[in-house]
Amino acid sequence: MSEEPEEGGRIFFSNIGRSMELEDEIQLTSVGIDIGSSTSHLAFSRIVLERLDTRYMVVERTLLHQSDVLLTPYRSDDAIDAEALASFFEAQYEAAGLKPEDIDTGALILTGVAVRRSNARAIGEIFSAQTGKFVVVSAGDGLETTLAAFGSGAVALSGRTRQRVLNVDIGGGTSKLALCENGAIRHISAIDIGARVVAFDTDRRVTRLEEAGKYFAKQAGVALVLGAVLTPEDAGKLAASMVDHLFEAMKGGAMRSETAGLHRLPALPEGPPPDIVTISGGVSEFLYADTNAGFSDLGPLLARQLRKRLDDWRPRLERPEQGIRATVVGASQYTVQVSGSTIFVRPLDALPVRNVPVIKPAFAFDDDIDAERVGLMVKEALARLDLTHGDSPVAICYEWQGSASYRRLDDFCRGIREGLSQILAKGHPLILVGDSDVGGLVGMHFVSADGVNSIISIDGIKLDEFDFIDIGAMLETSGAVPVVIKSLVFPNMGLGQKGLEPVEPA
DSSP, X not given: OOOOBOTTSOBBOSSTTOBTTTOSEEEEEEEEEEEOSSEEXXXXXXXXXXXXXXXXXXXXXXXXEEOOOEEOOEEETTEEOHHHHHHHHHHHHHHHTOOGGGOOEEEEEEOGGGGGSTTHHHHHGGGGGGTTTEEEEEOOHHHHHHHHHHHHTHHHHHHHHOSOEEEEEEOSSOEEEEEEETTEEEEEEEESOOTTSEEEOTTOBEEEEOHHHHHHHHHHTOOOOTTOBOOHHHHHHHHHHHHHXXXXXXXXXXXXXXXXXXXXXXXXXXXXXXXXXXXXXXXXXXXXXXOOOOOSBSHHHHHHHHHHHHHTSSSEEEOXXXXXXXXXXXXXEEEEEEEOSSOEEESGGGOOEEEEEEXXXXXXXXXXXXXXXXXXXXXXXXXXXXXXXXXXXXXXEEOOOSOOOHHHHHHHHHHHHHHTHHHHXXXXXXXXXXXXXXXXXXXXXXXXXXXXXXXXXEOXXXXXXXXXXXXXXXXXXXXXXXXXXXXXXXXXXXXXSXXXXXXXXX
C-alpha cells in the first residue's frame, strides 16, 4: 500500500499504479484472522467500491473462502506454537488459491487467553512483512466483547427491533456479555468461564487446566490435576457449576461474591431482563446444534446446560448472524479521504503515522462544554477498546457542533488533555480528527499546553470506532494530507451503516 502522491498530488490506492481518480470501480482482497485461546481461523473476502458521483461507496462484499477451524496449538503451557500456526495459515492461503502478495488489506485479532500468552507479540509478527496492510490488534476483554457484539449481529438486531438484546460470546477461556439497545452497546462485562479452561485427550486425561478450571473443580468437589482422568460425571458437575455462575452474571445486579470475583470487567448492572438473547463464540456451535463434533473440552456440556436455563428464562433465544466467527468477521477495508487546509501539524515530521486506532467518545457539545465530562468520555472510550495502557498513540474522532469560541475550545481541549494524559505522558503525539473545519483552531489551542509535544489535528474526515488510520505526509501542492482508513467490516451491516460510509476520492 502506498499513499504517496504522484505528480499533481494524485493519491494512489491499494498499490502503485492504481488511482482513485481514474478508477470507477475498485476491488480489494481482504483477510480476517482470529487467533483465540481455543480456536484459530481466517476468512478471505472481496470488497468492491464504486464511484457514485464524486464519492466511493462499498457496494459488495463477497466471502471467497472460510478456513477450517484449528484448535490453537500450544508449544507449552505458556506459549502458542507460532510455527504450527504459520503452517496452518499457509495451507489456508493455498486452499483459497491466494498468495500473501494478493492481499490488499487484513485484520489479525488476538483474543481471549491467547493475548496473555508469553509469545503473543511474536504471533502478531508473523505478518510483520505486511505491516502497512494489516491491522494487528491484541483484543483485551473490553474490545473482544465489543467486537463479538457487533460481529454476532446483536447490535444491529437491537437497532432493527428496538428491543434489548444480550449477546453472550462463550469462547475457550472467557465469556463476554454485551447488553445492546437501539443499535448501540449499553453495558459490557466479561467473566472467567470458557469451554477450554479444562481440556482432555481421547483417553479423557486432562491436558490443559487453567486457573478458572481449578476454581470450578474445587467448587464442584472434583479432584483435578494435569494427567488425571476426567469422568463424564465429573465433567457434568464442572459444566453445571460454570453455567450457574454464568447465568447469574447474565441476569446482572446483585450476585454471590464468588460470581463477582470471577468477573474480568464490572458486572452488568441491575435492570429489566433483555428481550432477546443471542449466543456466539465456539459454544454457540453446540447450542444451536450446528455440529456434533467434540473438541475434548466442556463445550457440548456447557451448551446443553445453558440451553436448559434459557428455555426457562423470559427472553427469547435467537440465532446470531455469526457464531464462532463473531469476534472478527471479514477483515479491514481500505478507504481514502483527504483532510483539507484547515489542519494543524507540529512538528511536520510528526507525519506520517500508521495503524492508529480510533476512538469516538460520546461528546456533548452543549453551549457550555464540560471539560471534566469530556475527559471522562475519553477515558471511557479508551477502556472500551482496551487502550488505557498507553502503549500506542490513539486518534480521537469528534463531530464539532456550535461556535468555536475561545471558551468552548479551551474547555474541550482541557478535557481532551486530561483524558489522554497517560498516552501523552508516554510521548505519543496528540491526534485529533474532526468532521468540520475546526482542526486548525483546535490544534493551535494545544501549542502551549503542558505535556503535548507533538500535535496532529486534521478535519473534514468521517471516522468511527473500529477504524484504524494512516495519515500521510503533507502534500506540498495543497497543504492537505491523505488519510487511509482501515475499517473492520461486519457482514450484517448494509449501506450507510458502520464501515460502509461514502468516501471522498482523492
